[in-house]
Amino acid sequence: xxxxxxxxxxxxxxxxxxxxxxxxxxxxxxxxxxxxxxxxxxxxxxxxxxxxxxxxxxxxxxxxxxxxxxxxxxxxxxxxxxxxxxxxxxxxxxxxxxxxxxxxxxxxxxxxxxxxxxxxxxxxxxxxxxxxxxxxxxxxxxxxxxxxxxxxxxxxxxxxxxxxxxxxxxxxxxxxxxxxxxxxxxxxxxxxxxxxxxxxxxxxxxxxxxxxxxxxxxxxxxxxxxxxxxxxxxxxxxxxxxxxxxxxxxxxxxxxxxxxxxxxxxxxxxxxxxxxxxxxxxxxxxxxxxxxxxxxxxxxxxxxxxxxxxxxxxxxxxxxxxxxxxxxxxxxxxxxxxxxxxxxxxxxxxxxxxxxxxxxxxxx
Numbered sequence: 001x002x003x004x005x006x007x008x009x010x011x012x013x014x015x016x017x018x019x020x021x022x023x024x025x026x027x028x029x030x031x032x033x034x035x036x037x038x039x040x041x042x043x044x045x046x047x048x049x050x051x052x053x054x055x056x057x058x059x060x061x062x063x064x065x066x067x068x069x070x071x072x073x074x075x076x077x078x079x080x081x082x083x084x085x086x087x088x089x090x091x092x093x094x095x096x097x098x099x100x101x102x103x104x105x106x107x108x109x110x111x112x113x114x115x116x117x118x119x120x121x122x123x124x125x126x127x128x129x130x131x132x133x134x135x136x137x138x139x140x141x142x143x144x145x146x147x148x149x150x151x152x153x154x155x156x157x158x159x160x161x162x163x164x165x166x167x168x169x170x171x172x173x174x175x176x177x178x179x180x181x182x183x184x185x186x187x188x189x190x191x192x193x194x195x196x197x198x199x200x201x202x203x204x205x206x207x208x209x210x211x212x213x214x215x216x217x218x219x220x221x222x223x224x225x226x227x228x229x230x231x232x233x234x235x236x237x238x239x240x241x242x243x244x245x246x247x248x249x250x251x252x253x254x255x256x257x258x259x260x261x262x263x264x265x266x267x268x269x270x271x272x273x274x275x276x277x278x279x280x281x282x283x284x285x286x287x288x289x290x291x292x293x294x295x296x297x298x299x300x301x302x303x304x305x306x307x308x309x310x311x312x313x314x315x316x317x318x319x320x321x322x323x324x325x326x327x328x329x330x331x332x333x334x335x336x337x338x339x340x341x342x343x344x345x346x347x348x349x350x351x352x353x354x355x356x357x358x359x360x361x362x363x364x
Contacts, residue, residue, distance in 0.1 A: 009224065016227035021051045023234050029055040029186055030233060031179075031322055033172060034193035035062035035350025036221050042359035044223040054230065057185070057322040058352035060175055060278060061193060063140045064091045065320060065344045065351050068276045069308035071168045073097035075137045077303060078166065079111040084301075085129065087122035088137035090115045095344045098308045119151035119165070126155070126163035135297045139168045143195040145286055146260035149267035152288065152295045164297040167287050170273055172196050173204040174284035180212050185322040189233040190216040191226065194248045199264075201256030205244045215242040218252050267292050276310070276344065277317025316343035319352050326353040333357060 032038060038058050041047050047056050060066045076097045079086045086103065093104040093113065107113040112132070116122045119136050126134040138148045148165060155163040172193060179185060192205055197218045208214045215236035219229035229247050236242055246252055266289070273285020288296040297303065310317055314336070315329035326332050326345065336342040338354055345353035 013223045013227055016224060016231060017049055020054065020227065020231050020234060023231070023238065024051050024053050025234075025238060027053040027055070028188050028234065028237060029057055030189040030191060030230065031057045031059040031185075031187045032191040032193075033059040033061040033176065034191075034195065035065075035348065036195065037061065037191055037193070037219070037226065038352055038355050039350060039359075040221045040223070041226060042355040044226075045359075046223055046226060047360065050230075054234075057187060058319065058355075059179065059187075059190075059322055060275060060320045061172075062320075062345065062348050062350040062352070063144070063170065064089070064095060064348040065316065066170055066175075066275045066277070067092075067095065067139055067168050067344065068274050069095075069097055069310060070274065070306045071166075072103075073306055073308050074166060074298070074303045075103060076101060076106055078135050078137075078297065078301060079103060079106040079113050081133075081301065083131065084133045084135060085112040085114060085125060086135050086137055087114045087116045087125055089117070089139060091348045092137060092139060094341060094347045096311060096342070098306075100311060100342075119148045120154070123151050123155055123158075123160070123163060126160050127158070130162055133162050133164070133300075135301075136163075136165045137168065138165045141170055141172050141193070141196050142199045142264070143193075145169045145268060146199060146257075146264045149263045152267050152292055153263065155295060156292070161294075164295045164300050165288060166297040166303065167268070167285075169268070169286040170275060171270070171284050171286065173200075173207075174281050175275060175278060176205070177207060177212075178278060178281045178284070179321065180208075180214065187214070187322065189214060189237070191229050191233075192216050192218040192244070194218060194220050194225075194251060197246075197248065197252045197256065199257050199260045201252070202244050202246050202254050209242040209244050213242050215245075217245045218248050220248040220251065274307075275320075277320035311342050314343040316345040316353070319345050326356040329353070 217229035318324035345351035
């Protein structure tokens, strides 16, 4: 199975499903914590094919979804400032802040808000418009943080004084620890994020097995990748030998990417951070370090992320914790759809609500 197309082969997938069903000897609830896995599980139809005793729970793996409304509101405050251009990823434009207002609406009202596909594009905007303050609204996990750090270092090298970052970056391992230790949700295994793991490797997840006795597998995104991860989980549970297993060796090295971590650790420092639904989690966020404080938009513009309640009736927070299925929200599929989203889990293409709506609407 070294060739990538083998991970999509229906014959191989059917064989893996048969082995999973034959070897599953006790109910198991597993959680994926990557939005790309969420979409892959639904899009491939795997969720509907799994044995009844194997229950899939979506977790806080969508970076847009876990960004709290208070951080969105800070972005809106920036957009309302004269001579400030806010640059960010496309999904962020449709996430509501206080009162339901979005960056897209601010843009329609005349604010300078631009979609970027990378922080380096925002850097180019700062070079092109020296009379403007260009602020990159940095959202994402350990996957995107190194690229933002590299952009900050490049801005320093270029002597750009009109570029800054408002960091909303989150770290995955502390969130997993918080979920399990809170005792709110029953999760017996994790499918770990492939993209994040290319950067951090497998060691940061060791506590899952060693301290909490929960098996976890780093997996790729093709159907056979996910099925192989589930089979490994079932076998670890049967043997009562939980560990962190890397089943995505063609992309993830045990030590991750040291160069990416080095630039991230140089530019950012770890702080406590608030997650939508999960609340405040110690050591789960990133802000610019003192050395790069000049590029911190929060300090430059005197911003702080306020506490803002989620929209009334929206269960996005419960969905992100695995406490509710999207269709348990009374707004789902009625006033909250991908065309007119109320909460961020319906905004992002990687959100659990959006995946349920697009691929799982007819599920019982």
